[in-house]
Amino acid sequence: MKEELLKKLQQITEQNLLDIEAHKEKGNHAIGFYCLYAPTELAVAADAIPLPLCGTRQAPIEAAEEVLPRNLCPLIKSSYGFAATDTCPFFKFSDIIVADTTCDGKKKMFEIMNDIKPVHVLQLPQNQDTLISLPPWKAEIEKLITVLEKRTDRPITTEKIKNAISLMNRERRAKKRLMDVTKAKPSPLTGMELVEILFKTGFFADKEKGIDLMNEISDLCHKLIEGRESPYTDKTPRILMTGVPVGLGSDKVVKVIEQCGANVVAFENCSGYKQTFQVDETKDPIMALAEQYLSIPCSVMSPNQGRMDMLKEMITEFSVDGVVDLTWQACHTYNIESFHVSKLVQDTFGLPFLHLETDYSESDTEQLRVRIQAFLEMI
Amino acid sequence: MISAGIDIGSRSIEIAVLENGTILETRKSDTGFDPIGQAGKLLHDLKFDSIMATGYGRTLFEIEQDAPTVTEIKAHARGALYFFPEARTVLDIGGQDSKVISMDPSGKVSRFEMNDRCAAGTGKFLEIMATALGFSIDTLGDEAMEAEKDLIINSMCTVFAESEVTSLMARGENPREIAKGLHMAVVKRAASMLRRVSAEGPVVFTGGVANNPCIARLLAREIKREIWIPDNPEMNGAVGAALIAAENCTFH
Numbered sequence: 163m164k165e166e167l168l169k170k171l172q173q174i175t176e177q178n179l180l181d182i183e184a185h186k187e188k189g190n191h192a193i194g195f196y197c198l199y200a201p202t203e204l205a206v207a208a209d210a211i212p213l214p215l216c217g218t219r220q221a222p223i224e225a226a227e228e229v230l231p232r233n234l235c236p237l238i239k240s241s242y243g244f245a246a247t248d249t250c251p252f253f254k255f256s257d258i259i260v261a262d263t264t265c266d267g268k269k270k271m272f273e274i275m276n277d278i279k280p281v282h283v284l285q286l287p288q289n290q291d292t293l294i295s296l297p298p299w300k301a302e303i304e305k306l307i308t309v310l311e312k313r314t315d316r317p318i319t320t321e322k323i324k325n326a327i328s329l330m331n332r333e334r335r336a337k338k339r340l341m342d343v344t345k346a347k348p349s350p351l352t353g354m355e356l357v358e359i360l361f362k363t364g365f366f367a368d369k370e371k372g373i374d375l376m377n378e379i380s381d382l383c384h385k386l387i388e389g390r391e392s393p394y395t396d397k398t399p400r401i402l403m404t405g406v407p408v409g410l411g412s413d414k415v416v417k418v419i420e421q422c423g424a425n426v427v428a429f430e431n432c433s434g435y436k437q438t439f440q441v442d443e444t445k446d447p448i449m450a451l452a453e454q455y456l457s458i459p460c461s462v463m464s465p466n467q468g469r470m471d472m473l474k475e476m477i478t479e480f481s482v483d484g485v486v487d488l489t490w491q492a493c494h495t496y497n498i499e500s501f502h503v504s505k506l507v508q509d510t511f512g513l514p515f516l517h518l519e520t521d522y523s524e525s526d527t528e529q530l531r532v533r534i535q536a537f538l539e540m541i
Numbered sequence: 542m543i544s545a546g547i548d549i550g551s552r553s554i555e556i557a558v559l560e561n562g563t564i565l566e567t568r569k570s571d572t573g574f575d576p577i578g579q580a581g582k583l584l585h586d587l588k589f590d591s592i593m594a595t596g597y598g599r600t601l602f603e604i605e606q607d608a609p610t611v612t613e614i615k616a617h618a619r620g621a622l623y624f625f626p627e628a629r630t631v632l633d634i635g636g637q638d639s640k641v642i643s644m645d646p647s648g649k650v651s652r653f654e655m656n657d658r659c660a661a662g663t664g665k666f667l668e669i670m671a672t673a674l675g676f677s678i679d680t681l682g683d684e685a686m687e688a689e690k691d692l693i694i695n696s697m698c699t700v701f702a703e704s705e706v707t708s709l710m711a712r713g714e715n716p717r718e719i720a721k722g723l724h725m726a727v728v729k730r731a732a733s734m735l736r737r738v739s740a741e742g743p744v745v746f747t748g749g750v751a752n753n754p755c756i757a758r759l760l761a762r763e764i765k766r767e768i769w770i771p772d773n774p775e776m777n778g779a780v781g782a783a784l785i786a787a788e789n790c791t792f793h
């Protein structure tokens with residue numbers, strides 16, 4: 163049954179490019195996004211499809227290195243490489259790119275990417291103090307509205323933003339519900355399945371289709387849980403993965419962890435649980451968006467207490483046996499933040515902790531394996 | 542019951558055979574290009590009831606011989622506890638990697654760090670430097686202990702250190718002092734790994750590099766902690782694996 167749903171996911175994925183094309187042929191738009199900070203609601207409010215563009219594959223990295231330094235985060239190189247080689251259909255579809263000044267590598271890369279396609283960069287504050295950071299951030303969002311209105315030639319009315327918020331809230335609720343099925347012990351899904359589902363539904367042109375499918379998968383999972391059907395046993399080590407985003411093509415650590423007999427039950431990262439927030443539908447919509455998006459706990463924020471809070475909640479709720487903190491090579495913010503994460507996991511929770519630094523290539527798989535096995539032996 | 546442990550490293554293979562906690566026999570050879578073939582040669586006339594493999598070649602061995610495996614982290618922790626029941630911290634510097642392990646009183650690993658990505662701070666590093674200095678690897682440590690003054694080597698990377706050595710030689714520096722500087726570079730690296738993983742208490746020092754007297758002495762001075770070295774420090778992983786093999790056996 164699970165196989166059937168995964169097949170359906172694959173079918174929609176294949177159909178998806180045609181859906182986007184059809185949508186665009188009707189005179190509508192597609193807008194590419196990097197990072198979580200820019201509100202995709204605004205694209206939806208302009209009748210456009212928001213497309214997540216963060217690069218998760220090794221293939222275009224070589225080309226990117228002709229322009230970018232080698233010792234740069236693979237996510238940045240992959241993102242740029244896709245654009246430079248024109249090999250990402252979603253980048254191709256995007257009429258405009260919306261990005262933010264998150265980490266140093268990304269924001270400087272966007273300056274170069276702008277030569278390929280217009281990139282509108284939001285100045286993201288590096289601190290979540292509402293008094294100091296919220297007003298300029300809200301102004302950035304207001305500016306984005308004008309930019310998108312101009313590019314799409316659609317008025318972005320308050321009404322449309324409100325509707326978009328409620329749609330995206332529904333999507334995020336469906337996503338959270340799906341990610342929460344792995345709270346069951348043993349979990350009905352493998353970490354690799356979860357990565358695949360989250361990754362593929364992210365590109366769906368039709369949000370409703372995505373929501374329906376995620377709900378269908380969650381329903382099925384709840385049935386599996388009732389019937390105690392799982393690829394695992396009660397004894398399978400349950401791992402929480404935190405740190406940098408992971409998608410298809412950059413999932414090798416998840417793969418190795420699961421090959422070594424454990425189950426990655428939760429992802430505290432921006433491809434996972436960081437996407438589960440809700441935008442307040444009772445407030446002024448622009449203010450609500452500004453507040454909610456500013457509070458996303460990515461390591462580019464200083465301090466970043468929100469991540470510690472999320473970790474505390476998830477470690478307990480998902481009954482995890484150990485935490486793996488993943489850092490992409492040359493990502494300073496996550497690399498340094500690992501110090502506090504290790505303290506939280508080891509000292510407060512007394513759980514085994516493993517910090518891994520790697521890139522998208524397969525060259526260090528065996529070295530990762532020995533660390534992961536030794537980490538699992540600690541459980 | 543008799544159990545064996547085999548530690549298939551990237552440079553050498555060690556085997557230890559134990560009976561009820563007593564070492565009956567140990568064997569060692571170079572890994573060469575055919576680790577499984579070499580392992581087979583070492584094992585062929587040995588008798589044992591169970592065997593456990595560890596080291597980077599463990600998975601290959603698992604496939605070939607259908608033997609269970611354990612990581613070198615756990616094996617070294619277990620081995621260190623065998624030689625020194627009070628041990629809480631292990632530093633292992635082998636031919637091509639180094640690691641620090643800290644364990645709780647029951648011997649369970651609680652933290653570890655590993656460097657197996659580059660030769661910096663490993664046996665390989667010292668070997669290459671011995672060649673560059675014209676010393677034999679077996680006497681490098683003794684030569685370094687003869688040095689009269691301290692000389693600082695800045696490069697940790699093997700390639701850069703080699704050229705730094707060449708230019709120091711060209712400047713007429715004493716090779717023994719250069720050798721001591723190189724030992725100090727290895728020690729500094731090990732010391733910072735130790736400080737990150739384990740704060741205090743004696744350190745069990747294992748792996749081939751533990752045979753080098755200069756490293757052990759400089760390390761004790763640098764970290765101001767006791768250093769305990771087993772008799773046959775490169776056998777530690779194999780002994781640990783043999784013990785785990787015995788403990789895992791259901792019929793005892």
Ligand code: SF4
Nearest residue numbers: 197198264265432460
């Ligand atoms: S981790 Fe932060 S900077 Fe990196 S992609 Fe996610 S939101 Fe952007």
Ligand code: SF4
Nearest residue numbers: 235237265406490493
């Ligand atoms: S992983 Fe780190 S370096 Fe890479 S884009 Fe995200 S924050 Fe920047």
